[in-house]
Amino acid sequence: MSLQAIKFDRSLKTLQILDQLLLPYSTSYIEITSIEDAYQAIKKMQVRGAPAIAIVGAFAIVVQLNKLENITVKDLLASIDYLVESRPTAVNLSNACNDIKDLLTSTFSTSDVAGQQVLDTVFKYAVDLYDADLSNNFKIGENGLNYITETLRSQNFKGPFSIMTICNTGSLATSGHGTALGIIRTTFQNLTKEKSSEDFWFEKVYPCETRPYNQGAKLTTYELDYEKITFSLICDNMATSLISTLNSTDGSIRNSSAPVKFIIVGADRIVKNGDSANKIGTFQLAAIADFFNKRNAEQIKFIVAAPRTTIDLKTETGADIVIEERPSNELTTLNAPVLDVNGTAGEKLTVGIATPGIDVWNPAFDIAPHDLIDSIVTEDTKVYIKDSEGNFKLD
Helix, strand or coil: CCCCCEECCCCEEEEEHHHHHHHCCCCCCCCCCCCCHHHHHCCCCCCCCCHHHHHHHHHHHHHHHCCCCCCCCHHHHHHHHHHHHHCCCCHHHHHHHHHHHHHHHHHHHCEECCCHHHHHHHHCCCCCCCHHHHHHHHHHHHHHHHHHHHHHHCCCCCEEEEEEECCCCHHHHHHCCCHHHHHHHHHHHHHHHCCCCEEEEEEEEECCCCCCCCHHHHHHHHHHHHHHHCCEEHHHHHHHHHHHHCCCCCCCCCEEECCEEEEEEEEEEEEECEEEECCCCHHHHHHHHHHHHHCCCCCCEEEECCHHHHHHHHCCCHHHHHECCCCCCHHHEEEEEEEECCCCCCEEEEECCCCCCCCCCEECEEEEEEHCCEEECCCCCCCCCCCCCCCCCCC
16 A cells, blocks of 8 residues: 555656546556646546645656757647646646746746756756655645634534545645645644544544545545545435434444544645535535524534635636536446455456436536635644634635
């Protein structure tokens, strides 16, 4: 098992990425030798997660430049624009690419050959991006832990609690540790029953499977299992039933009665008013939390966790976010290895799970409205919460 999604050799300037389409049954790395390789890997979702996509994109420009081919800065800028098209919803990629373009155009002429100086400029940016993301992930984890602790204290909550999440927002989606899953990691490291100095403690995680690509089932469970964090996988459409059962007076599931107190999700883009684009199904969880909160005030906090690089202050509301649509076969088929009687993975096969040739709508993301979000946790010291008028101030 490996939780290192990105391997970049700073001396040789070589890049490998963990093929996340093969997880959890096989750990295999893909060599990225060009911008085109990165485009295809991002498009196919062999690498995914907004921070990881941006980092891979930046490193791919470095390895392309390291070939020292006779291309102009103008040609390089066009290739960078092409790279952004691989995942239009995730703002981190476009932010990183735009930063690199700004560096190039402010320092070099478009007619210049993209030589060693250009390489050095992009290399420094890419390495700094990676290092900052890793550092910021740990800060997000600490900020999230503090918010969770302060929230439960203010509610005078006692006993065990659970957390629900969707998609994968951990080491596999970032440079390491993670955003939403990073908060869960940090909470597990500090607030389990054995470690907690409070009257409450963290007992269990409920990751949603996250259709259609099952990043929750394949990747988040992979990470939770690796870290030995107690969890139970649920289908996306089980969230309401699970919360209703656990948050009732005498409810219990799998010998746990710890109510869901927090739903923590990542983000691919957070716009100026706080609307958040994330993996399809996130809006659904926000609406579910709102439903329960209206029946029992302050029962569940809905948290969006992301680095500042995910915040897009140029876009006013979620209505202006371009939502990527994925191919229909991702919803109508499953591609997975055949398991023998011992559970050993063999040859991968594609099987149909829907009527052939039907019309399919398969958006990759949805928008959680800001009024359903309780807090936005970044690496900034303060956690962003809404003012008295229900507005986030993210700038």
